[in-house]
Amino acid sequence: MSYRKAFIASNALMLAAFVWAFAKDFNAEWKPYQKKYYQMAADEMDKQAAAEKDGKKAAELKAAARKMRRSPLEVKQIISVDLGRYDRCVTCHVGMDEYTNTTLKNTFTEHPYKAHPKVDTALIKAHPFNKFGCTSCHSGQGLATTVDGAHGWIKHWEKPMLKGVTIQGSCVKCHDNFESIKGAEVAAQGKKLFNQHGCQGCHAINGKGGVISVELGDISDKPFERIAGYNFKRVRIDGKELPDEHHNSHWNIQNWIRAHLVNDPAEVTPNDPFAKLNAEPIPPSGMPDFTKEISKDEADAIVAYLSGMTKEEVIPYRYHVTAPPAKEPALTGAAHGKFVYQKYGCQGCHGLDAKQGRRRFNALADGQKEYDEKMPEAEQFAQMMLGAEPTLPKLMGTYTHEELVRKIENGVSAADAKKWSPKGPMPMVYMPAWKGKISKAELDDLATWLLSIGVKDDSGF
Numbered sequence: 001m002s003y004r005k006a007f008i009a010s011n012a013l014m015l016a017a018f019v020w021a022f023a024k025d026f027n028a029e030w031k032p033y034q035k036k037y038y039q040m041a042a043d044e045m046d047k048q049a050a051a052e053k054d055g056k057k058a059a060e061l062k063a064a065a066r067k068m069r070r071s072p073l074e075v076k077q078i079i080s081v082d083l084g085r086y087d088r089c090v091t092c093h094v095g096m097d098e099y100t101n102t103t104l105k106n107t108f109t110e111h112p113y114k115a116h117p118k119v120d121t122a123l124i125k126a127h128p129f130n131k132f133g134c135t136s137c138h139s140g141q142g143l144a145t146t147v148d149g150a151h152g153w154i155k156h157w158e159k160p161m162l163k164g165v166t167i168q169g170s171c172v173k174c175h176d177n178f179e180s181i182k183g184a185e186v187a188a189q190g191k192k193l194f195n196q197h198g199c200q201g202c203h204a205i206n207g208k209g210g211v212i213s214v215e216l217g218d219i220s221d222k223p224f225e226r227i228a229g230y231n232f233k234r235v236r237i238d239g240k241e242l243p244d245e246h247h248n249s250h251w252n253i254q255n256w257i258r259a260h261l262v263n264d265p266a267e268v269t270p271n272d273p274f275a276k277l278n279a280e281p282i283p284p285s286g287m288p289d290f291t292k293e294i295s296k297d298e299a300d301a302i303v304a305y306l307s308g309m310t311k312e313e314v315i316p317y318r319y320h321v322t323a324p325p326a327k328e329p330a331l332t333g334a335a336h337g338k339f340v341y342q343k344y345g346c347q348g349c350h351g352l353d354a355k356q357g358r359r360r361f362n363a364l365a366d367g368q369k370e371y372d373e374k375m376p377e378a379e380q381f382a383q384m385m386l387g388a389e390p391t392l393p394k395l396m397g398t399y400t401h402e403e404l405v406r407k408i409e410n411g412v413s414a415a416d417a418k419k420w421s422p423k424g425p426m427p428m429v430y431m432p433a434w435k436g437k438i439s440k441a442e443l444d445d446l447a448t449w450l451l452s453i454g455v456k457d458d459s460g461f
């Protein structure tokens with residue numbers, strides 16, 4: 001091909017690319033929304049003008065309606081330099097621009113035309129949108145101008161929009177005082193539930209808590225690749241499989257967290273207990289089944305709280321609202337001991353009020369059948385699922401105060417666990433050593449409380 005032909009061909013290509021880009025912009029998804037908004041707003045003004053008795057005011061309204069109709073269609077953007085946000089949400093959610101353009105008021109009832117809900121006037125006043133943008137609270141993709149793109153329901157966008165109450169996770173990011181502010185009640189309830197049920201016995205948040213499982217202080221940064229595909233296929237919400245379509249509005253970290261609370265985690269992360277795919281058996285999730293203890297609404301509250309757990313989003317110091325550390329109640333003796341039990345999350349494994357040990361896969365426990373290798377696999381699995389942490393009150397008769405303190409300080413290593421099936425996996429949940437984590441005074445009161453709830457064993461042992 002001659003240079004001349006190549007030149008013509010490349011020019012033609014460039015023209016095609018230009019026409020394509022122009023057509024794409026011409027057909028931009030956001031344009032009809034913005035256009036319709038201006039039409040609706042202008043119609044509204046015309047209606048008001050028709051009803052207006054004062055001729056001068058009516059003329060003004062009509063002129064304003066004409067101007068509104070002629071508004072140029074353009075990408076609108078709120079820039080929050082401090083928070084590094086370039087949010088184009090108001091390109092479609094034009095009705096929300098009333099916070100940057102205060103003369104605009106609307107009564108539309110449909111997204112994206114409505115005004116921002118006045119969650120609480122104080123909330124809106126405290127976070128002017130021109131300073132905070134939208135994604136600092138909502139997440140999503142600020143720069144995008146398509147519905148799915150902006151709401152973050154696309155591939156490779158790791159921070160999809162927070163929906164419903166989970167938006168309260170955003171308050172947690174900035175507000176150390178989130179437990180006492182208006183508008184973050186659900187996230188505050190989530191934190192309370194987290195501690196009440198002993199999640200901190202196994203999971204640390206920012207280094208505080210157990211080491212049995214993952215640190216949750218950055219759980220909302222967990223990449224899709226680590227939860228999608230293999231694992232997400234087992235996620236059930238309301239008993240239903242999620243649509244098999246990656247990165248849609250369902251495949252997000254919120255549903256992954258929720259899945260651990262509204263399902264038995266052993267079904268979400270079943271692993272390989274009979275070593276079918278691996279050289280060694282791997283037990284299913286060591287996380288207890290909370291479905292009978294935690295309601296769906298409560299699960300949502302925990303999801304809201306954990307949605308604020310991020311290390312990737314750096315909040316500038318000025319945007320951080322600090323709070324003094326919470327005061328502990330003034331308790332002594334056994335009452336304080338019970339408080340200590342709950343504070344450190346012993347109930348995560350030994351159950352609420354220490355009444356019943358929670359599941360410990362393949363540990364030897366009361367009520368199991370004798371191991372028999374001829375037993376069908378399903379039955380073996382059921383027996384392994386009966387493994388549990390010890391029910392503490394039953395064992396308290398065997399300890400002196402000092403021995404009990406030492407036991408709690410030293411823990412029991414995983415290698416010392418007694419297995420039900422010798423071929424099955426080692427129980428992954430073990431008794432952590434609490435030495436250095438719990439103060440001596442706390443340990444003393446803890447032992448006092450545990451000994452006080454000890455029950456006499458009638459079997460004669």
Ligand code: HEC
Nearest residue numbers: 029030089092111112134138140141142144145146147150
């Ligand atoms: C291209 C237009 C467009 C852009 C850009 C856009 N939205 Fe939307 N938004 C919509 C439409 C249309 C709806 C209603 C239908 C729906 O939910 O998909 C909506 C609904 C919503 C809802 C309600 C969702 C629900 O399920 O109740 C929220 C919240 C929201 N948008 C926030 C945002 C935020 C935050 C941004 C910026 C990151 C944004 N939107 C950018 C068009 C847009």
Ligand code: HEC
Nearest residue numbers: 089090093096116117119127129132133134137164165167
């Ligand atoms: C200070 C945090 C904050 C900021 C900043 C913020 N919002 Fe909201 N937004 C909320 C809260 C809280 C709700 C109420 C959620 C609920 O109760 O369902 C809400 C609700 C909404 C809804 C309605 C959702 C529904 O289900 O009806 C939309 C749409 C929305 N916001 C868009 C925006 C847009 C666009 C911006 C930026 C111009 C923005 N928000 C800025 C906190 C914020």
Ligand code: HEC
Nearest residue numbers: 126136137167168170171174181182183184318319320321
């Ligand atoms: C990007 C950080 C950021 C996010 C996200 C955020 N806030 Fe704020 N908030 C602030 C700052 C900064 C102030 C101003 C504090 C001051 O003036 O002392 C504030 C003030 C407030 C106030 C009034 C002052 C007070 O402390 O009582 C309330 C109420 C409030 N926020 C609630 C919320 C709620 C509810 C959410 C979640 C929906 C939220 N905030 C999300 C940073 C944030």
Ligand code: HEC
Nearest residue numbers: 197198199202213214257260265269285286287288348429
């Ligand atoms: C007995 C220990 C234990 C307790 C108590 C426990 N978990 Fe877990 N959790 C685990 C283990 C082990 C895993 C990892 C395997 C899996 O994904 O199921 C896990 C996984 C998770 C995950 C997914 C983490 C990730 O990175 O994918 C979340 C979220 C979670 N737990 C939340 C909770 C909450 C909330 C509670 C309290 C209601 C709780 N856990 C109580 C042991 C525990």
Ligand code: HEC
Nearest residue numbers: 201212344345346349389390395408412416417429430431
């Ligand atoms: C991550 C789960 C987990 C947490 C959290 C946990 N334990 Fe344990 N605990 C176990 C397991 C498993 C055993 C049984 C160890 C063994 O014998 O193999 C055990 C055993 C014990 C025993 C000995 C019982 C016996 O067999 O005589 C005591 C006492 C005890 N735990 C108290 C506590 C106290 C107090 C706390 C809170 C400070 C606590 N545990 C937190 C899992 C846990």
